[in-house]
Amino acid sequence: MxxxxxxxxxxxxxxxxxxxxxxxxxxxxxxxxxxxxxxxxxxxxxxxxxxxxxxxxxxxxxxxxxxxxxxxxxxxxxxxxxxxxxxxxxxxxxxxxxxxxxxxxxxxxxxxxAVDPALIAMMRKMPVGSAHNTGEMEKTTEEAAKHxxxxxxxxxxxxxxxxxxxxxxxxxxx
Ligand SMILES: Cc1cc2nc3c(=O)[nH]c(=O)nc-3n(C[C@H](O)[C@H](O)[C@H](O)COP(=O)(O)O)c2cc1C
Known part of the structure; x- marks a missing residue:
């Protein structure tokens, strides 16, 4: 096997x-x-x-x-x-x-x-509240950074x- x-x-x-x-x-x-x-x-x-x-x-x-x-x-x-x-x-x-x-x-x-910090920076440049720049994204990537x-x-x-x-x-x- x-x-x-x-x-x-x-x-x-x-x-x-x-x-x-x-x-x-x-x-x-x-x-x-x-x-x-x-x-x-x-x-x-x-x-x-x-x-x-x-x-x-x-x-x-x-x-x-x-x-x-x-x-x-x-x-x-x-x-x-x-x-x-x-x-x-x-x-x-x-x-x-x-x-x-x-x-x-x-x-x-x-x-x-963990998400590549370059991608997080890119998402933060998107309009606030659009699909990828939300409070949820910040919380998720903060947690992801520990994994x-x-x-x-x-x-x-x-x-x-x-x-x-x-x-x-x-x-x-x-
Ligand atoms: C271009 C790009 C697109 C991504 N898309 C998603 C996604 O759709 N959903 C998600 O949960 N994570 C997404 N991620 C996060 C990665 O899947 C995650 O950080 C992964 O653990 C990276 O694995 P690696 O270190 O083996 O490259 C994306 C990351 C990059 C760079």
Whole structure:
């Protein structure tokens, strides 16, 4: 049983989550940046990690998702908004539309991640009260700046442990 963990990360949040997942993954698993991802064939499950870009996966991840066919896939995302928000769910749904034919989504994991200060500065220049320049945006990005924290990375490890146990139980022996 071996998993492939492929991630895309601009500022390191998604990389940290990918590394936490990998730390708890079964022996023989592989972690790779999306730019240098090995062939997915031969891996039991492909974990694809992206940073949320305007409500969906970032461009590099979208491109990678399009290459997958007939695979078991786990999507993990980092995002400025709360992982408990509807935005997190629609993010998974939007990312999933990029997959090619015949894949099965086996799991999802959302983790909050600090937003690039350059983007926050840009949003603050938008008209006050417009979609991206609100008190809500200030609160959300202030909270996001603390993530991923140690508890988030523990959550990722625990996710992988639970997933591996479940996978072994239901798919381990054929
Ligand atoms: C261009 C851009 C668009 C973004 N769009 C969203 C978004 O739609 N929703 C959201 O919650 N966060 C959004 N974010 C925040 C990132 O998804 C978040 O900071 C993520 O953790 C960055 O991951 P990374 O450090 O792996 O690059 C955006 C960030 C950038 C730079």
């Amino acid at each position: 071996k998993f492939l963990i492929v991630y895309s990360s601009r500022t390191g949040n998604t990389r940290q989550v990918a590394e936490a997942l990998y730390a708890a993954a079964p022996d023989g698993s592989t972690i790779s940046k999306v730019e240098t991802a090995p062939a997915a064939d031969g891996y039991d499950v492909i974990f694809v990690g992206y940073w949320m870009d305007r409500g969906t996966a970032d461009e590099k991840s979208k491109e990678y998702l399009r290459t997958l066919t007939k695979k078991k896939v786990v999507l993990f995302e980092t995002m400025g908004a709360s992982p408990a928000s509807e935005h997190a769910y629609t993010g998974f749904a939007n990312a999933a539309t990029c997959l090619s034919e015949g894949n099965t989504i086996m799991g999802v994991l959302a983790i909050q991640g 991923p924290d140690a508890a988030d990375l523990e959550k990722a490890k625990a996710y992988m442990e639970a997933f591996t146990a479940k996978y072994e139980k239901y798919y381990g022996k054929k």
